[in-house]
Amino acid sequence: MVLKKTTKKKTTNYKYKIIASGILLLMVIIIGFAYKTRFLSYLGFIPEKPYSELSKEERKLSNEHIEKVLLHHDEKALGFDVSEYQSVIDWEKTYNIDESFELSFVFIRATAGNNKVDSRFKENWKNAKRRNLICGAYHYYRPNENSIEQANNFIKTVKLRKGDLPPVLDIEKLPKTQSIANLKLGLRRWLETVEKHYKVKPIIYSGESYYNDFLKKEFSDYPFWIANYNFWTKEIKDEWDFWQFTENGEVEGVKGRLDLNVYNGSVLSLQNKCIK
Known part of the structure; x- marks a missing residue:
């Protein structure tokens, strides 16, 4: 009789554990569906969905x-970045975010790969x-194209002057036809070629x-501009x-949603970072 009671008790406990595990799994699934886009964005798998x-x-x-x-960084310099995808911009309206947060800087795409020039770069x-x-100009790096040719494409397109931000290398993709070691070698060659030309160390942009x-x-040894859209992250x-x-910001004068940025310092500090 004792053995039977013990077996029955163990069976009952096992059932409770199964039920509890099922409830926990259901809760995880529900939360996952509710926040799947942001959770995946947090892990770096996908960007934010279009607004x-x-x-x-x-x-x-x-x-x-x-x-x-924005509220947490109200003493830091705020900016945005644009390319031909934003179409025509009414620059005379691009003063604030939500009429409260003043914009101080902008990164503008200049080139991509070894031959692409952004169709609105000169205008922007x-x-x-x-x-x-x-103002800062950036180059979208294509891992499977020659790095020196890409650097020269940027150099012949962008004329930086005193008061401009250092050039930016935008690297987001992994190579299809080369190793990670060769990718890093190519990045280093682009950076060194561009630094030699402009006499200033470039900035590297990438996802976290x-x-x-x-x-x-x-x-x-390089300064970094990092994309992180994780809505749990509140501070640079x-x-x-x-x-x-975020890539779902809004600035008057720009059609649709766009990227917003924070510089890790004041406007005066940002000016001191510019080309002398």
Whole structure:
């Protein structure tokens, strides 16, 4: 009889454990579906969904995140970045975010790969300077194309002057036809070629996961501009010079949503970082 009672008790406990585990799994699934986009973004697998595809609740969370970051960095320099994808920009309206947070700088795409020139670079560069924004130009690096040719494409397109930000290398993709070691060699060649020409150390832009996995150790002597859209992150990290904290920002004069950035310092500090 005792043995039977013990067996029955163990069976009952096992059933309770199964039920509890099932409830826990269900809760994880529900939470995962509710925040799947942001959770994957946090892990670095996917970018934010376009604002137009967000649900009402996701839009609310996105807007709250942007406001919290801006409020937390109100003493730091704020900026945005653009390319031909933003179409025609009314630069005379690009003064603030939500009429409260003043914009001080802009990064403008100049080139991509070994032959692409952004169709609106010259127009954007001229008008952003006329608007008295601190301007920086960036190159979108294509891992499977020759790094020196890519550097020369940028050099022949971009004329940097006193008061401009250092040139930027944007690396986001992994190579298809070469090793990671060769990728890093190519990046180093681009950086050294561009630094030799402009006499200033370039900035490297990348996502946080890419930065941690492939760049942080080998390129620690370079300043970094990091993309991290994780809505749990509220503050720029000390090791980042710039933080791109959303791609769903809104600036008057620019059609649609765009990237917003924080510089890890004041406007005066940012001016001191510019080319002398």
